[in-house]
Amino acid sequence: MQLNETSSPSFKPEILAPAGDRQAFLAALAAGADAVYCGLKHFSARMEAENFSLRELADLTQLAQSKGCKVLVAMNALLKPRDLTAAGHLVDQLQRHVHPDGLILQDLGLLELTRQTGFSGEVHLSTLACVSTASGLETAARLGVRQVVLPRELHLDEIKQMAQACPSGMNLEVFVHGALCYAVSGRCYWSSYMGGKSGLRGRCVQPCRRVYKQEGRMGSYFSCQDLSLDVLVKTLLDIPEVRTWKIEGRKKSAHYVFYTVTAYRLLRDESNSVRARKEAAALLEMALGRPGSHAGFLPQRKYTPLAPNTHLASGLLAGHIPKDAKTAFIRPRLPLHPGDLLRLGSEDQPWHRVLRVTRFVPKGAQFNLAVEQGKKASDKTKRSFDGRPGGTTPKSTAPPPGAPVWLIDRREPELKRLIQQLEIELNQFASDDVQASSFAPTLPRAARFEGRGRTMTVSRRPRRSQEKVAQAMWLDPKFLEHMGRETCRRLCWWLPPVIWPEEEYIWRKALEQVQSAGATFFICNASWQLSLFDSPISMTDREIWAGPFCNTANALAIDQLRQIGYDGAVVSPELDEESLLALPEQASLPLGIIIEGMLPFCVSRLQAEELVPEKPLVSPKGEIAWTRKYQQNLWVYPDWTLDLRPYREKIESAGYRIFIQLEEKLPAGLDQRPRTSPFNWNLRLL
Incomplete structure (x- = not known):
């Protein structure tokens, strides 16, 4: 049927609104949001937001559901070993007292906790889980995931590619508006490396927003404009697998929530109306966000x-x-x-x-x-x-x-009146007191792996074989043509932290090439990269480990990796001493750890025109960073290395089997600083 000037599309995606506090939650309802996502006081990826108590959220959820609005709770934080019981208690209490429609998670251990507690809502994978390949959706579906939040860096053709590969019963969620991280979500240790405040645990201090100096020029080289798809969201109406349009902003005000939700409702419901498009544009301008852009959404007209x-x-x-x-x-x-x-x-x-x-x-x-x-x-x-x-x-x-x-x-009188009316309605709901949870997580059966640990060096180009040192190399499809079969065979191959849909076939071909040469040892740096191998369930002739960028940090997450076919796991480099030493006692797979080397601050798909790779950038505090391009991604490095070698004996005694050295050649003219970093070893990771 031909749509006329004011007709609505036959397919209507839901508009998912952020709520960091009570006022923002009520503003989302006042604006007619189809769903609201919010966080609790713990285990949220926006711990700087005010967030909600269980009792308050129970009342708000009843109000929202009475109006046909779904409520999703974001528990998208990395879980340390000691977090499992507390996180399980929260999921259990949510199930018994709040009854949200779903949870948004990044940690595979929390996914297992939803099963153990009998959580009846949907399970969605956060963008922090970084499902960036079409084939990876099938692995997520096998784990019981109902919806995947796609990376914000995908352009429209890649979103369509993901939609075409979407398994039956699974849906996709796409960001349409709000703040952009410089780093690919889930691929950033910048804040954590510089002070123990982890973005993976919701406490990022945004060092990427700082002003840096490069070759005499000051600039915010890593600070992004907001995403604002505005009229371009019409193109998503042709993709029914994209069930949800997501608005970012759990630290934003009620004013922002009301204006953005109202604008995108207009753009969805009256997509062909010139009047509605103009009105929506005016609303988004008044939403008080950062300057907006379409970012890389249009493949033929990419914008940084x-x-x-x-x-x-x-x-x-x-x-x-x-x-x-x-x-x-x-x-x-x-x-x-x-x-x-x-x-x-x-x-x-x-x-x-x-x-x-x-x-x-x-x-x-x-x-x-x-x-x-x-x-x-x-x-x-x-x-x-x-x-x-x-x-x-x-x-x-x-x-x-x-x-x-x-x-x-802003505090407009009309919005205040709408929120006050909803406050009156909210008073009609009186949830029972939230009872303490007696839930105790069932941990997997730990396995003890005998033998001494071995060292693995990971470089960008092949090195001579060294006795007692395993040689590994980052897989580079373009460089493979220069390598002989024997070199391919003896190396362990590391996949990059993120692979984009449009290049997935290139990496499949590269993996086939090194496997045909006899290579048998691989490290994946996203849990979903296992799907790039043929027959991922029965891999008796290969050894495949989950790498450090999989952000594995607890026993339940390790066991989920085991169940989908991994043979070992390199733990998250963010963990502190207590967490690192506790993991092997509970692990059902052999474990590895980065013991030394150049760990990147982050990996990004963005590069400012003004930024010169391979040249130092200096913050006002004297911190030096530098960047290097690999394939489509820009890697940001510090000029000082991670070094846990003084603690190796203690770590090996705890049960770790592989000790990884990350080698990265410094840019010409930049000397390595004499200082090193134990990362979070001496800190309590926040």
């Missing part, structure tokens, strides 16, 4: 969402302090309401702060900013350059003439 020399903080420009002003004030470009929040400058500027509007200010009227010098900033309104909360603003903090002022949150 990086602009190192422009403003990329969130908010709508409210005005500038006049250049001849003796006191700090603005004449706002739009009316200001009581409760609105204004931001002066950005977080790396000394005059940065957030101010609350206390009275109605008409458009163009003078509004004094009342900047107080030397005032101690609150945790919520100020963060020092390295992301740690609090701190005292230096005395010379008066904003300079011409400084911009941004509106970052």
Whole structure:
């Protein structure tokens, strides 16, 4: 049937709204969201959001479901060995008291906990799980996954390729709006490596948003614009496997949630209406996010969402302090309401702060900013350059003439009225008190693997064989033509941390080539890469391990890998001493660990035009990073190595069997810093 100007499509994907607090949750309902995703106080990938208690979430879930809106709980954090019981308690309590429609997970151990607790909702794989190959969807389906959140880096043709391969009974979820991480999700240790605050556990301090200096030029080389597909979402209406349009923003305000959900409802329900498209564009502009882009969504017109020399903080420009002003004030470009929040400058500027509007200010009227010098900033309104909360603003903090002022949150009377009405409805629901859980996870039967550990060096090019040292090499399809069969046979082959759908056949062909030469030992760096091998269940002639980028960190996750066909696992490099030493006692597979070498901060599909690979980038704190391109991906490295060699005897006694050295040649002219890092060994991984 031909759609007319105002008709709706026959297929309607659901709009999934973020909610980091009660007000945002109610704003999503007020805007007509089809589903809401939120997190608890623990095990959420957005621990900086306010998040919810079980009792509060139980009442909100009843309200949402009474209106036909689904509720998904994001428990998409990496689980350490000691986390399994507490995480199991939460899943058990969710099942008995909250009854959400589904859970969003990244950790395979948590997937097993949903089975053991009898969780009856759907299980969705977070984008942090990095299912980036079409063949990987089948492996996810075998594990009972109902929906997969696709990486934000996929372009439209790759989304279609994933949809064509989608197993029966599985659906896909695509981000349509919100913040973009520079790194591929689940492929970033930047925040953790520089201070023990793991993005995989929801505590990223966003070092990629910092200003870096390269060859005399200052720039935010890794700070992304927001994703905003706006009118392009119409192309997703032709892909029924894409059941869900996801809006990012669990740290965003009720205003942002209401405006973005309303905009995408218009773009979905009235996709052919010129009026609706214009109205949606105006709503998205007023949502107060960062400058938006289509990023790489259109394969024929790819755009890199990086602009190192422009403003990329969130908010709508409210005005500038006049250049001849003796006191700090603005004449706002739009009316200001009581409760609105204004931001002066950005977080790396000394005059940065957030101010609350206390009275109605008409458009163009003078509004004094009342900047107080030397005032101690609150945790919520100020963060020092390295992301740690609090701190005292230096005395010379008066904003300079011409400084911009941004509106970052609104308190419109109409939205307040809608939320207040929903609060009244919410009071009709009174959930029972949440009872403590007595659930105890059943751990797999641990296996003890005898013999001394062996060292494995992983390089980019083949090296001479060394006695007692296993030689490994990152698989490079273009370089294979220069290698002989004997060299291929003796090496262990490492797959990259991410393989994109459009290049999957290239990696299949490369694997076939080295296997035909006699290679038998492989390391996959995404759990789903096992599907790139033929007959993944019966591999008696091969040894295939899950690599460090699989982020394996607990006994249940290890056993899930065993069940789908892996022969061993290299544990997550993020783990602290207690976690690392506890794992072998519980593991059903032999374990390996990165003991030394150049561990990348992250892997990304993005590269700013202004950034020069192989050249050092220096932060204001003197930290040095550098980048290198491999295939489609840019790898970001520090100039100091990870080194756990002083603890090798203790680690080997705990039961680890493979000790991995990652070799990476430094760029010309850059010397390795004499310092090394034990990563999180001496820290308590947050």
